[in-house]
Amino acid sequence: MRSIFKKYSLLMWLISLSAVLSSCGMEPVPSAEPSSMTVASDSVTNAAVEETTAESTESARESSSTDKNEEEEKTESASTTTTSQKKTDKKIPLSFYETELKVGETQMPIVDDEIKEIWTSSDNDVASVDEFGNITAKAEGKCTITVADADNKDYCAEINVTVVPQPGLTYIDGILIANKTYSLPSDYNPGGLTPETNAAFEKLVQGAANDGLDIYLSSGFRSYSLQQQIYNQYCYDYGQAQADTFSARPGHSEHQTGMAIDVNIIDDSFAGTPEAIWIENHCFEYGFILRYPKGKEDITGYKYEPWHIRYLGVDTAKAVHDSGLTLEEYLGIDSKYSE
Numbered sequence: 061m062r063s064i065f066k067k068y069s070l071l072m073w074l075i076s077l078s079a080v081l082s083s084c085g086m087e088p089v090p091s092a093e094p095s096s097m098t099v100a101s102d103s104v105t106n107a108a109v110e111e112t113t114a115e116s117t118e119s120a121r122e123s124s125s126t127d128k129n130e131e132e133e134k135t136e137s138a139s140t141t142t143t144s145q146k147k148t149d150k151k152i153p154l155s156f157y158e159t160e161l162k163v164g165e166t167q168m169p170i171v172d173d174e175i176k177e178i179w180t181s182s183d184n185d186v187a188s189v190d191e192f193g194n195i196t197a198k199a200e201g202k203c204t205i206t207v208a209d210a211d212n213k214d215y216c217a218e219i220n221v222t223v224v225p226q227p228g229l230t231y232i233d234g235i236l237i238a239n240k241t242y243s244l245p246s247d248y249n250p251g252g253l254t255p256e257t258n259a260a261f262e263k264l265v266q267g268a269a270n271d272g273l274d275i276y277l278s279s280g281f282r283s284y285s286l287q288q289q290i291y292n293q294y295c296y297d298y299g300q301a302q303a304d305t306f307s308a309r310p311g312h313s314e315h316q317t318g319m320a321i322d323v324n325i326i327d328d329s330f331a332g333t334p335e336a337i338w339i340e341n342h343c344f345e346y347g348f349i350l351r352y353p354k355g356k357e358d359i360t361g362y363k364y365e366p367w368h369i370r371y372l373g374v375d376t377a378k379a380v381h382d383s384g385l386t387l388e389e390y391l392g393i394d395s396k397y398s399e
């Protein structure tokens with residue numbers, strides 16, 4: 061069966077040549093090439109099987125000579141390759157080994173093997189990766205994402221990631237900013253809460269439940285147009301000056317990032333409840349910060365909102381929490397409308 065995939069696997073191999081040669085930071089092993097091709101052929105999909113079946117006669121004709129070559133190469137490699145080098149012959153089959161992402165975008169490669177995956181990034185400031193392989197572009201630059209088999213760390217693969225800027229978005233220290241100074245383009249729409257935010261919030265809800273408290277999502281992602289409707293309604297009801305103290309103008313809402321959540325009761329009656337106190341003391345453990353703390357109205361641009369949390373990732377959230385600063389102070393930025 062293998063021989064009919066020769067042509068396809070050669071193509072696969074050529075496409076992924078650079079990734080193969082740099083397999084997980086190990087030195088390239090020339091004699092590993094034929095085996096790498098075999099790995100690629102094992103990962104061929106059913107569609108590709110149908111495609112190549114038509115060529116099977118021709119391929120079968122080629123196969124006798126190719127198999128012979130492979131045997132010769134195997135013999136050669138057996139005599140020159142050590143045991144540890146042989147492990148580098150195998151590379152985890154992925155749906156891609158190279159990608160370009162705009163800052164803020166997320167992409168997940170498909171792993172075509174049943175393994176316990178361990179994902180790591182060579183530079184978490186450029187692109188991070190979660191336990192499922194969701195790669196999130198953080199800041200302009202290049203880095204390498206590596207997946208390895210937990211049971212055999214030598215069985216691995218690398219993805220070369222290039223992160224390019226997203227026009228109209230402001231990232232400071234890898235954090236997407238939406239406040240009164242920095243706005244988001246009207247067409248920026250991550251389509252909902254980001255996967256990382258969602259997963260972190262689920263853990264937060266569970267953590268609160270373990271402490272006997274009920275935290276729930278009241279408002280998550282809001283598109284530009286939805287925020288426009290909400291803001292216009294508040295302006296109509298309260299006047300613009302008043303509305304600006306508690307509602308963001310369209311493009312300026314942190315909810316448009318897909319990384320902000322309003323929990324439970326969205327009004328002043330939430331303040332001082334056990335849930336509000338728990339959020340204030342524990343949300344950073346799950347990667348969130350209380351975005352608009354008490355007494356910081358002049359800095360954040362918003363009155364105290366005990367219900368509004370922002371996802372930053374556990375490390376950054378802890379750093380901001382431990383600093384005792386608002387996000388604006390932590391990053392040294394303003395939050396003021398220009399007019």
Ligand SMILES: [Zn+2]
Nearest residue numbers: 320321322368
């Ligand atoms: Zn909010």
